[in-house]
Amino acid sequence: EDFRVDSSRLASQDIILGSRASCSFSFSFSSSFSSSFSSCSSSSFCFSSKEEANCAAETRRWQPPRLLARNPLIYVIDNFATKEECLEVFNNSHGRMESARVWKGSMGRESQNAAVRSGLTTTLNKPAKWTSVTREIIERMDAATMMPHAVGQYLQVTQYDVGDSYDLHRDSSIEAARTLTAILFLEEPEEGGELIFPWVDDLVSGPVAGAEGAPRKDAKEILASGKLPPLREVCEAGLRVRPVQGRLVVFRSHDLMGRLIMPHSLHGSCPVRRGVKRLAQRWYQWHDVHSNNLLGELISQTGLEPSWRVKPK
């Protein structure tokens, strides 16, 4: 099932995007409504002949966003970025990657060797150092998620080498207020490295290219016990999304009341078995990232958050 945006809304998006960005960033729908998003098919959004020339050379074509699941909402846009753009975003983090390792247990004492997360990561938190491609990918993510720029956090770039993984987790809490996550895969490993959502509910039926597996049926038991199965177990079944280069995956961690969508939004990264996996992700909070989390305060005062929390043991 495709997930299409209504044409009147898209037309206004076009205008908004066209007014502040170069043509390579504007979207438009071609006359056959079912065709892909095109980065450049509408020359009316090219502002100069130089830009028009760039447009002509541009080959990127977004695939229409495809809905994967409704709870949490997960959708995928393939060919969101070109190979060259993916490389450039990664290179923008050059020399600043640090270990992403997180140990189980607060002080890591009881299980020194059990990593919840391994790999390398960095946050691109110096806008002055962004290249134009990094800047454009961020704007493109804002458009694809329909989120205002001001609620988006800085891009985080992550690399997983062979054996690296990220255990089941959620991206948000009432404090973190990361209502939505956009992940752009920059490099696809030859084997392993799938992004997994073991407990999605309301999976869209029919084959979804690039995703395989079926959701687990034990969400209630997981909720009741608060115990999560080991990563290797959920990597064998559960919904797995291939980290295809240039693919954008968008998912929500909260419902519209601000409640965490649990355990359905739990996800992780299966171990890379061959090659390297790289990604750039942007979390969207529900408040301006430079202001206070007032909704978080309201939610904690009114008890809208479900009391259950996952405590990986």
Ligand SMILES: O=C(O)CCC(=O)C(=O)O
């Ligand atoms: O590696 C992935 O595909 C997902 C990464 C992730 O969930 C995170 O960094 O929060």
Ligand SMILES: [Fe+2]
């Ligand atoms: Fe995550």
